Amino acid sequence: MSHAVFWILQDMLAVLTADALQVSEIFLLSLTYSLLTKDRSAGVGVIWAAFAGGLLWDLRWIGIPGFFTLSYVGVVLLVIWVWNALPLSGRTSSVVFFLFWTAQLLPSVLFLLVPGRGLGGAGWTLFAARQMFAVPLSLLGVFFCERHKKNQNN
Amino acid sequence: MFTRRMTLEWVHGAAAFALGLVLLGASPNFPFLRTLVDLWGNVLAVLEYPAVMSREFLKDLYFWSRDRNGLRRQLEFLQDENAKLQITNSVLLAEQIKAELNARMEDARVTLREPHGWWSEVRINKGQNDGIIVGLPVFQNGFLAGRVNSVSSFSSWVELLTSSSLMIPAVIEEMRELGVVVGDGEGSVLLTYIPKGRGVEPGMKVSTALVSEILPPGIPIGTIESEVTASDSGYMTYKINPGAAASTLYGVSVLKHSRETMR
Numbered sequence: 311m312s313h314a315v316f317w318i319l320q321d322m323l324a325v326l327t328a329d330a331l332q333v334s335e336i337f338l339l340s341l342t343y344s345l346l347t348k349d350r351s352a353g354v355g356v357i358w359a360a361f362a363g364g365l366l367w368d369l370r371w372i373g374i375p376g377f378f379t380l381s382y383v384g385v386v387l388l389v390i391w392v393w394n395a396l397p398l399s400g401r402t403s404s405v406v407f408f409l410f411w412t413a414q415l416l417p418s419v420l421f422l423l424v425p426g427r428g429l430g431g432a433g434w435t436l437f438a439a440r441q442m443f444a445v446p447l448s449l450l451g452v453f454f455c456e457r458h459k460k461n462q463n464n
Numbered sequence: 465m466f467t468r469r470m471t472l473e474w475v476h477g478a479a480a481f482a483l484g485l486v487l488l489g490a491s492p493n494f495p496f497l498r499t500l501v502d503l504w505g506n507v508l509a510v511l512e513y514p515a516v517m518s519r520e521f522l523k524d525l526y527f528w529s530r531d532r533n534g535l536r537r538q539l540e541f542l543q544d545e546n547a548k549l550q551i552t553n554s555v556l557l558a559e560q561i562k563a564e565l566n567a568r569m570e571d572a573r574v575t576l577r578e579p580h581g582w583w584s585e586v587r588i589n590k591g592q593n594d595g596i597i598v599g600l601p602v603f604q605n606g607f608l609a610g611r612v613n614s615v616s617s618f619s620s621w622v623e624l625l626t627s628s629s630l631m632i633p634a635v636i637e638e639m640r641e642l643g644v645v646v647g648d649g650e651g652s653v654l655l656t657y658i659p660k661g662r663g664v665e666p667g668m669k670v671s672t673a674l675v676s677e678i679l680p681p682g683i684p685i686g687t688i689e690s691e692v693t694a695s696d697s698g699y700m701t702y703k704i705n706p707g708a709a710a711s712t713l714y715g716v717s718v719l720k721h722s723r724e725t726m727r
Contacts, residue, residue: 318511325515326522353473361480365487369504375497376488383484387477394470 313359316340321370332421332440334447337363338385338413343451345389346406347458353390360386381420385413403452410451414444570594570718572602575619577713583626583651585610586713591618595720599678603717607707608632608672608683612718620718625653625685626710633673634685636664642673645685645704651711653686653704660698664688670704678721 317337324333341356341363364382368375389409396405418440491497576587590596592615600612602622610624611632623630626647634645634655643658655670668688674681686706693701 321508322512322515325512326519328519353469354476357473357476357480361484364484366504369501370508373497373501374488375491375494376484376486379487380481380484383477383480387474387481390473390477 313337313340313344313356313363317363317366321367324371332418332436334440334443335414335417336447337367338382338417339410339447339451341382341386342389342410342413343454345386345393346409346455357383357386357390377420378417381417385416388412388416403456406455407448407452410448411444414448415441418444564722565719568720568722569603570596570720572620572716572718574713574716583624583647583649583710584629585613585621585623585627586716587619587621588716588718589619590718591616591620593617596620596718597678597721600721601672601679601683601719603683603719604708604713604715606684608685609706609708609710609713609716611679622716624710624713625706625708626651632679632685634670635673635681636688637669637671639663639668645670653706654692655688655702655704656699658700658702660694660700662700664691664700664702666690 316339320333320336323336327333338360341360344352344356360382361379364377364379365375367378367382372378389412392405392409393401418437422434422437494500570590572588572590574586575589578585588602596612596615598612598615601608602610602612608625610622610627611630612620613623613630614621624647625632625645626649628647628649630647632645633642635642636655636658639662641658641662641664643655645653645655647653658664666688670685670688672679672681672683672685684707686704686708689703689705691700692703695701
């Protein structure tokens with residue numbers, strides 16, 4: 311349910327900043343946060359949430375079903391793979407930051423390939439502007455993950 | 465080592481990815497794609513309404529701000545232009561007045577000054593044929609020297625300020641006090657009927673007050689020189705240092721009527 315709220319928030323921000331800014335992947339941020347903090351059995355649900363969110367984003371914004379769907383699912387699988395591959399001692403704040411940042415970066419790179427919006431248009435400018443928001447958002451994600459870990463330890 | 469949970473995640477992940485690929489591959493040929501996109505757009509339109517309104521508001525705010533700045537710049541430009549035009553207009557008006565005055569000024573030469581009426585009148589070599597009429601002011605060095613009191617075809621008689629029979633209403637410019645300028649018939653010019661205790665001081669300027677259209681107000685006469693007498697009725701008489709030198713009158717100027725006044 312919370313993912314749906316973040317999806318709508320991202321959609322509203324996209325409407326608000328239409329043509330002026332590439333909105334950040336708040337939805338993916340919430341999915342990544344779930345993968346890194348919640349009970350690991352939530353992984354399957356997050357995969358299908360990413361699929362549904364990506365598909366709805368495709369229908370709303372680019373009209374090519376599967377484009378962002380693949381991207382979102384790919385990011386989620388990447389996060390699962392990296393997180394599972396790391397031992398508990400290796401799951402540091404910098405790794406968490408890297409995963410959040412990757413979740414912001416990959417869809418942005420893919421967005422450059424969207425016909426008429428990407429490389430040919432003002433895609434690069436929008437891409438650069440989006441990265442300015444990606445770092446603070448990733449840091450915010452790290453902050454919440456650390457707080458969650460601390461609460462669990464207590 | 466792969467656990468059951470991890471296997472499940474990878475199976476679901478692979479399935480979702482594969483489905484995504486199928487969708488991507490099939491989307492160009494999907495018959496109801498546009499309908500689906502429109503339908504989803506309509507559903508979201510309700511949720512997006514606040515964002516759309518906010519965007520329109522921000523857009524309006526931006527354009528309003530931009531227009532306002534533009535209008536302010538335009539206003540400043542117009543104000544500046546207006547100030548310059550006013551200065552230009554004043555300069556042109558001053559030039560026009562100067563040209564008009566020059567055209568109305570008629571230079572004349574003193575042709576006769578009788579010894580028995582030395583301080584009373586002089587004759588000049590301009591008359592009716594030159595546009596001279598009775599009452600016109602006569603100047604020397606830019607100061608009032610007298611008024612025309614009789615005219616013939618080719619000459620006129622000018623009654624001087626020093627004449628005891630010529631009375632001209634005048635004003636002390638610094639204090640707007642009104643009085644009458646009159647001569648004593650012996651070469652001096654006096655300012656009379658000034659109430660006592662008004663603080664009149666030497667050096668104050670005296671000019672004509674509004675009398676008639678023939679003798680306009682503001683024509684300089686001279687400056688206050690000294691206090692002469694005080695009458696019992698409370699009025700003072702002052703001696704004036706006239707700007708026009710009555711003892712050395714050789715050439716004078718007559719301010720003729722403007723054409724508008726002549727009509």
